[in-house]
Amino acid sequence: MLADTGVIASLVDKRILKRLGRASEPPRPYMGSLDSVSGHEIRVSGVIDLPVTLGTLERALPFVVADHLLVDAILGTDSLRAFRAVIDLQEQKMTLKGTGDVIPLGATRVGKTYAASVNSAVRLEPGRQALVRSSVRGTVRNHSVVLVEGVPGSDESLRTARTLFTVADGTVFVEVCNASTEEIEIKAGTYVAAVTIVPKSAFTANVPRRDGTSRGISALLSVINGNASAKVGTVEAEMAGARDNAGEDDFEVDFQDSSLGAEQRRLFAEMLKGMRDLFVETSKKPGRTELLKFSIDTGTHLPIKQPPYRVSKAEGNVMESEIQEYLDLGLIRPSTSPCASPVLIIRKPDGGIRFCIDCRKLNAVTVKDSYPMPLIDDILDVLGNAKLFSTMDIASGYWNVPMDPDSVEKTAFSSKLGLYEWLIMPFGLCNAIPAFERLMENVLVDLKWRTCLVYLDDCVVFGDDFPTHLIRVRQVLERFRAAGFKLKMKKCY
DSSP, rough: EOOOOSSOOOOOHHEEEHTTOOSOOBBBOOSSSBOTSSBBBBOOEEEEEEEEEEEEEEEEEEEEESOSSSSSEEOOOOOOOOOOOEEEEETTTTTTTTTTOEOOOOOOOOOOOOOOOOOOEEEEEOOEEEEEEEEEOOOOOOOOEEEEEETTTTTEEEEOOOOOOOOBBEEEEEEEEEOOOOOOOOTTTEEEEEEEEGGGGGGGGOOOOTTTTSSSHHHHHHHHHSSSBBBBOOHHHHHHHHHGGGEEEEEEEETTTTOOOHHHHHHHHHHHHHTTTGGEETTTTOOOOOOOOOOOOOOTTTOOOOOOOOHHHHHHHHHHHHHHHHHHHTTTEEEOOOBBBEEEEEOTTSEEEEEEEEEEEHHTTTTHHHHHHHHHHHHHHHHOOEEEEEEEEBTTGGSBBBBBBGGGGGGOOOTTEEEESSBBBOOOTTHHHHHHHHHHHHHHTTTTTTTTEEEEEEEEEEEEEEEEEEEHHHHHHHHHHHTTTEEEEGGOO
């Protein structure tokens, strides 16, 4: 794809529509004419809306369908304006003002993208996943390695796992998951994936060149950074920009205990820097997800009310400090609730003091959630043959989950300083563990057990080789970003 500020309308080659499974869709009339650089009129068929992803933004944009373009598509000023794109010719990069995403520009070629449709109808129950045989709509050589991913703009209830696959007789197996609460029927012929050919050079060792640039595994990253309908990038420009900004960047990755080589560390660090907004230095700055509001079901039981426990002066000082910090962070607020659980001050082995809420009586009348936890033996079985591991820790995991407004008053706690209630899911509630485990597994529903394992706020990503592992880590980080989570950098390895 070419970004061109000299073109007023975005263009797409007619042949590309067939690869994207849109050839049968009639375009809207285009009321105008377009001329090429040489002055010849460009033959057009009409206008069609196509999803385009740049960085973390996706837009449905109008493209003029043209014959015999020299490139697959051209992003004109209309599309660049929609993305609020600023092009720096000297640095060979494009910045999206709304998100701060930086996209390298250049002439690196990426593989062609095709649509894939299921061969036979499939029924999927809620939360279930399946491998479905799908046909690639186009001519792809046998044994070509392709990147299989979801179709931009498709139904969110049907998720497609991003995987690498080897084409056999024009067929790939697509891993799909029903992320909704209702049964889904995937009819034969439904487009479920975009299939992009991965160049062989992506799997070669990355050898630095005399000019300081490098090729190899990073080519795979340039494919992953885009999607089926938009691919722009050059490794050299990206690396040069990273080197130029190194002195201004405080984001550091600690590879002290890592077994990765120097070049692999550099690639891994570059990927993480693109996700820097995910990481926080302290666990007291959690994210906030919109995927769950935690509720407490006590049936018809009367409100639980307990007086505050007595505390020493030193413990009272700790309590006051903690409560004030929680107020400042927006985690709690003063309460007029009929409920009250007392604060419990517990001394840690190192002599410190831990601030806890004694929720035992509230838990006793709460209807229990029976969602199962993963078995450690099952986790060990899956990890047994993997060679590379990366671990991630959600910063103050529970605090990423807001309380259901109807249950806020049940979280009220009493102290010598008064009555307060939680706005986020606090520690100590009996259903917090199953609720958070369910949330994490839903976020990673099509990745768990295959590319990663999750146990509450801890996640392990595993792989057999570096290219695959790098893709998997990025997949998981993208899911956490979309979920609104924050990760504590010091606990990620």
